[in-house]
Each structure stands twice: as C-alpha cells, then as structure tokens.
Amino acid sequence: MPTALVLGASRGLGLEFARQYLAEGWTVYATHRSEPDRVRLRDLGAHTLKLDVLDADDLAGLAWQLESERLDVVVINAGVYGPRSSHLQQPPATEDFDLVMRTNVLAPMRLVPRLAPMLGPARGTLAFVSSRMGSISAAGASHGMLYRVSKAAENMVAKLAHVELSPLGVRVLALHPGWVRTDMGGPNAEVDVPASIAGMRRVIADATAYPAGGFYDYRGQSLAW
Template structure:
C-alpha cells in the first residue's frame, strides 16, 4: 500500500511514517523544512525507496502543486492529512487575529488543498481513503471551556469541510474520515500529555485500515469510538 503523509517529520506524523514502514508499506512524506527532511533521512537508509521525502508547506498553493506533481505520478492508496499547528492558546481579549487566520489556513484549508491536489492519484488508488487528524477540541457539543480560539475554530472548520467532502466524493467510492488522536506526548501535546504517540498512531491505523464507505464523513477517536460533533 502507498501512503502519503503530511507533517511527517515530527510527533504523530513521524510515528505514522515509522509504523507504516515497519509493516512494509510505502510512504511519501511531506515536510515543511529541511530540518524535518534531515530527521527522516536515516529511515531511508533502512528502507530504501519505500520512503520518499518531499518539501510541502500546506499554506502555499505553489508548494502543494509541486508536491502533487511529484506524488501523483503513481496511484495513492491512502492520504493522511496530519500537518497542523496549535495557534496561540489565550483568552478572548488576547486573541491574535493574524495567528488565528494562519491557524485556520494550516489546519482547515491545508487538508482540503492537499486532498484536492492529490485527488487524481487517489482516484487511481486501490482503496481510496483519506484520513484527517482533527481533535475533540473541534467538537462543538463537547466544548465546555473557554480559550484556544484559533485551534478550536480551525478544527471545527476542518470537521465541517470533511463532512461536506465526504458527501461530494461518496459516489466515487472515496472514503474520508476525521480522527481524534487523543492527548498525545508530542511537542504540540506538551509535557502533561498522557498518551504515547506509538499508541495513538497504532490505534488510528487500526481505524484507517478498517474504514469503508459506510464510515465516510464520520469522526472517530484513536480507539475507534465515534466523537460527537
């Protein structure tokens, strides 16, 4: 199986790459910076051409076009839209609207842009699956706290976008779902996080492997439980 992963150089994305390579899959990894590429390069010495590393900034149309030109030469079975930013976590009176706009651009618009650019290759894939790493913090009904406006709003926007995308692409047999990874021990999750990345990714891969057309447009956590909207 051929997987494409965005935000692949650290945290959850890096763990996706490692686990997929270990089980024998092929991975095209999108990374934003040269430093991120260097982090992945040691894996290429172990797996050879089963890992290909590409520059990708999901805020940039030009970068996405270049990425798609490289990736779409062959069919893509599964796309995992993982790239994201936390934005500034602050009270309402301290919201930075430039930061909020950028967080929306990365977390909500980025996955749609990448999916659109890779759609020709996904249509030729064997399983035609797209998974988007979202967050329970994008659940409107679960929100009982204030703060984190940029992150919450960006993930809620992503959730609506993917729900709409599922309706548009269902007739083509393309399955797309949202995934809540849990509170994961990464740079973004912070030192208080309770869930190791290895466990989160193992669970999300189990969900991705098992998802079919009947799951499209739905929102699951890493244990396969449905998350409320």
C-alpha cells in the same frame, strides 16, 4: 504493498505515522519543511517531499510529483495550535488567526482536490488528523478558542470531502488522536505517540468497523461532530 502519504511528517504524530507504515513495509511519501527533517525521513526509508502547506507553489509541486501515484492512505496531519490562552474575552490577534486558519483549514481545503485523483484509483482513505476540541456538540470550555474554531472548520472540510469523494469510493475520516505527548500536546498529555498512531491506523485500516464520513478517536470510539 500499499502506499501512504503523510503530510507534516517531521515530528510528533506525523513522524510516527511514517515510521509505523514503513515498519510494515508500506511505501511512504512523507513531507517536511527543513533539510534535517528531510534527511531523517529519508534515512527511515521514506520518499521525501518538501511541503509548507502555506505555500501555494509547494502544494502545486506536491500534486505534480505524485501525479502518477496510487495512494491507499493520505493523512492530513500538519497543524498548529496557536495561542494557548485565547478565549471569548481575549480575541486572537489577526496574525495568530491567519496562521492557525490558513494551516488547519485553508491548507486542507486546497489539498483535497489536489489529492483526490490519486486516492480514487486505489479506493483509498483520506484521514484528517482533527481533534475532539473541534467538536461543536462536545464544546464545554472556551480556552484554545482559535484552535477549536479551526478544528471545527477542518471537520466541515472532512465532511464535505466525504460528500464529494465517497461516490468515487474514497473513504474520509476525521480522527482525534487523543491528548498525546508531542510538542503540541506537551509532556503531561495522557497518551504516548506510538499508541495514538497504532490506534488511528487501526481505524484507517478497518473500513467495516469504521465506515466513511465518520469522526472517531484513536480507540475507535465515535465522536459527535
């Protein structure tokens, strides 16, 4: 059975990625930050790994623990939204900027080279859980400015990962999960978590319909960068 690594699997979309891959019999490595989350993921059947993506030692430890693994799918899912109201007239505080950019951009940049060696042998898929809000072409409002800027930058990380990793046979996708009812998306969001994850898993699984280097939503629709 294939193996997946889900980064940021404690709740929301990451937890459901882990659940659905486990339900299909995959081997799942799932990362968490707290002990209760470790226990919950272990009880689901996942191999658990402690990872705060802001912690350089954790990142090094993750790569070391997975060194001899062959990963079919890696999902870079951990993310934060930051201030709800930021827009051009209301620039973000430095600490908000640092948290959002370090989590959504710096961490993926550090993860790609560490995880590429485990994806190459399986000719696996690296999926970034990005957002439609990171589309520069589709930008039509400035609320959530910091988050939008961070997801646009994360999309560039995905695109460059594609440039670097496609010669090794690794497929790289940026995915928009929809506006989903999680802690981040809130209770009024349009899509429920299982539907979003089932859709993104379909895109990840079908290399013919959704080739490398693409930006797709959970229904498989191509998005403009």
